[in-house]
Amino acid sequence: MPEPRDDAIYTRVSRRLLPFLFLCYVAAYLDRVNVGFAKLQMQADLALSDTVYGIGAGIFFLGYFLFEVPSNLLLEKVGARRWIARIMVSWGIVSAATMFATGPLSFYALRFLLGVAEAGFFPGVVLYLTYWYPAHRRARIVALFMSGVAVAGVLGGPLSGWIMQHFAGSGGLAGWQWLFLLEGIPSVVLGIWTWFYLDDGIRSARWLPDADKAVLETALAQDAASQARLPLRAVFTSGRVWQLALVYFLFVMGLYGVSFWLPQLVKNSGVADVAEIGLLTAIPYGVAAVVMVLVARRSDRLGERRWHTALAGCAGAAGLVASVLYADNTVIALAALSLATAGILITFPIFWSLPTALLGGTAAAAGIALINSVGNLAGFASPYLVGAIRDATGSTAAGMSLLAASLVAGALLVLRTPR
Structure with missing residues (x-):
């Protein structure tokens, strides 16, 4: 059992790091997925099909x-301080520049550059948290950080809808152009703040006394004894790492299916006003923000990862299926989408307890990034497949069913990972 003094030290660390990193992730995720709201106006302005979008x-x-x-x-x-600052400033600039898209090619180019600019932020923060927290504390810490996804949905929906409605036509710019501009600025500001605020690790933290630093370093040293410090080449040939990458891919399919298409799903249920759509999309994310932290705490307390992850994935799948079965009923569809969003988001903080407990040193840096980069290819596959299916069938039902199947497959595969 952890000593009360240890808990007090980790509480101090969390109060220093988590609010700031959480704020950064809210900005990052909002800049990544605000294109889902921009779609409601820019699709007609730029003559984009659902497949092109x-x-x-x-x-x-x-x-x-x-x-x-x-x-x-x-x-x-x-x-971490220098590199995370660089990432945030560059992605904020590129995100704001998306306002200059004029057609499919410029839209593709700016979205590709946004991915290049943001590459490394999420796995970098996950790696950074391993510099401070031992494995048995990590799921709830990553959950608190990742609840930025849910909060970005809670805040981003109403904010995006308000910007697009109230700024449309101002200065000769469309509402979606103002959306990209105004939501890109906070990332640049936070990036500059990162340079002055973050510490690279325990040793450089001037706000911690030496005795507290020793407690943190001892806990990490005990963790390191059970971690694999593989040569860099071995990370890329490890069957276990690739299995985790596949699990992550299958879960990410569901995440970005919801993230990029949630405004459209709400619109399909009979809501026409863009500001009202923004407010309603906050509900599933609000539910998810609370549930994911509670479930992650339970997972840490019990020391169980696989079943928590698998059952959450299945709950997400059930929610997606129900959302299309009752697509014409706004109340039931929103309840189903709340279940889907909560189930999907729960999988991620608990999942990340698996590779971070397995790998250490340079193997952790490479392994976490490899799993995240391969998994996030689903971020390309998911919106493309849903868009193509919608163009072919005129409905999102088949696309959501595909994402539900992906979540179930991920749940089954995670149960096959070692305890």
Whole structure:
């Protein structure tokens, strides 16, 4: 059992790190998925089909995939403070520049560059948290950080709808152009703040006394004894790492199916006003923000990861299926989408307890980035497939069913990972 003094030290660390990292992730995720709201206006302005939109939404992840592993290795080499600051400033600038898209090619190019700019942020922060927290504390810490996804949905929906409605036509710009501009600025500001606020690790934290640093370093040293410090080449040939990457891919299919298509699903239920759509999309994310933290705490307390992850994935699948079965009923559809969003988001913080407990050192930097980059290729596949299916059938039902099947497959595969 942890000592009360240890808990007090970790509470101090969490109060220093988590609110700031959480705020950064809210900005990052909002800049990544606000294209789902922009679609409601820009699709007609730029004459984009659903397939073209799906490709543009997903091509972000090709840039992300190509630069993810090098980015994480550079973070370990040059330090988290410098590298995370660079990532945030560059992605904020590119996100704002999406306002200049004029057609499919420029839309594709800007989304690809956004992926290049943001590559390494999420796995970099997951790696950074391993510099501070031992494995048995990590699921709830990652859940608190990742609840930024849910909060971005809670805040981003109403904010995006309000911007698009109230700024439309101002300065000769469309509402969706103002959306990209105004939501890109906070990332640049937070990136500059990162340079001055973050510490590269325990040793450089001037706000911690030496005795507290020793407690943290002892806990990490005990963790390191059970971690595999593989040569870099071995990470890329490890069957276990690739199995985890596949599990992550299958779960990410569901995540970005919801993230990029949730506004459209709400609209399909009979809601026409863009501001009202923004408010209603906050409900599933609000439910998810609470549930994911509670379930992650339970997982940490019991020391159980696989069944928590698998059951959450199945709940997400059930919610997606129910959302299309009752697509014409706004109340039932929103309840189903709340179940889907909560189930999907729960899988991620608990899942990340698996590879971070397995790998250490440079193997952790490369392995976490590899799993995240391969998994996030689903961010390309998911919106593209849903868009193509919608163009072919005129409905999102088959696309959501495909994503539900992906979540169930991920749940079954995670049960086959070692305890």
